[in-house]
Structure formats: structure tokens, C-alpha cells
Amino acid sequence: FREASATAAQSGDRLNAPYYAIDCSRVLCRLGRPDEARRMLEQIDPGSYGTLVMQSDFLRAAIALTQRQFPAAIENSRKVLARPGVNNAFVAAAHSILGLAQAASGARSDALESTAEAANLVGKYGSTVLMVEPLLARAEALLAAGDGRKALEAALAAQPEFARTKRDEPAWRGWLLAARAESASGNSAKTREYSEKAANSLAALQRKWDPESYQTYVSRPDVQFDRGLLSRLLSAK
Numbered sequence: 311f312r313e314a315s316a317t318a319a320q321s322g323d324r325l326n327a328p329y330y331a332i333d334c335s336r337v338l339c340r341l342g343r344p345d346e347a348r349r350m351l352e353q354i355d356p357g358s359y360g361t362l363v364m365q366s367d368f369l370r371a372a373i374a375l376t377q378r379q380f381p382a383a384i385e386n387s388r389k390v391l392a393r394p395g396v397n398n399a400f401v402a403a404a405h406s407i408l409g410l411a412q413a414a415s416g417a418r419s420d421a422l423e424s425t426a427e428a429a430n431l432v433g434k435y436g437s438t439v440l441m442v443e444p445l446l447a448r449a450e451a452l453l454a455a456g457d458g459r460k461a462l463e464a465a466l467a468a469q470p471e472f473a474r475t476k477r478d479e480p481a482w483r484g485w486l487l488a489a490r491a492e493s494a495s496g497n498s499a500k501t502r503e504y505s506e507k508a509a510n511s512l513a514a515l516q517r518k519w520d521p522e523s524y525q526t527y528v529s530r531p532d533v534q535f536d537r538g539l540l541s542r543l544l545s546a547k
Contacts, residue, residue, distance in 0.1 A: 482511035
């Protein structure tokens, strides 16, 4: 994507260059390279086509969330939601980011509202693929609010789709959420079981990705935080 963006810019392809930059930023965000991801977004002119600006705001929210910069994640996700005519998939994803940032900031009731909106919106269209990430966000908000039973249900509901599509990255986070929910209820056997599933999914991800990509991924502040939680659950007796 970076090469495509550079080639388009050099050739004067102003139509496609911003879209390549968006795609590149999305990958860099996921891989834990926030500075590079933000630099790609600097190529998006604020006066560009509305969809481009919306996607830029969305990615700024996503990048901020990976860095545990919750005020910035909230601000940019709200920018997306304030725009007219935004695609429903982006609306649901923005609500999910907003809810996760709110939950981490202690705004539990707001987080429940935001993640419920995301889940309800995606549920209307019956898309299993789009539903899984809002389910994890919903589980996080429910867990923060003290509803471990419903958090467990939401976290486990996403796993069949992760298994079907072999998506180890969200799968390990989902198993961790399930383990945390069981830990909150005092079920040590299930806590151990789900913690080990999370560790196995993370190990599968490491085998699948090249070493550099995996190392930058696990250097993400949000991933470091979650790995710390997983380590403590695995070491608990």
C-alpha cells in the first residue's frame, strides 16, 4: 500500500493516492506503527471528498485506541458519527471504538449505550462478519459495568466466526475477555481454560506473521495491557 501510494503521488494520480494512503494507514495502525499511520493520513486534504475525511477521522480514532489515548479516540470517533451519510459499517465501528474508549475511561453507562448501538446497528443487517468486533466491544463494556455473565456470552458468541475465518488476532482478545469474565465470577477452571485458549491463539498469530510485524504488534500499548492481564490470569492458582 505504501508503494502504491508513493507511485500514485509521483505519477500525479490524485484520485487514487488518498485511498492507497488510507489503506496503508489501516495496516500500519494494526501493526502498531502509529507515527507512520498518522503520516499517511496527512496526505488526506481536509477539503477532500467527504468519505476520505471520514475514514481519516475513523483511523485517527482507531490509532488513538491502540495507543490507549482515550480522549483522542473519543473525539475522533464522535467526528465520524457527526458526519451525515456515513456507511453503517463505519457507524457501527465508530460506536465500538467510542464505547471501548468510554469503558476504559470509566464512563460505563456511556460505554454500554455506545456498544449497544453498534451491536444493534450491525444486527439489523444480519452480517456475521461485521458483528464480531462490536460483540467484543460490547463484552468489554459489559465487563466494565460488572455484568460478567452477559460479557461472557458476547465474547463467546464471536468465536465461531473467528474460527471459521482463522482470525487469530481478534480471537485471542475474545478468549481473554471470556477468561476475565469467568475470573470475575470466581470460576477458576473456566478462567484457566479460556486463558490458555487466548495464549494459544496469540501463539498461532506469532507463527503466522513475520517476526517484525508480530513484534511491532505486541508493542502496541493496548496489546501490552491485554498481555499483562493474560499473564496474570495464567499465573493465578
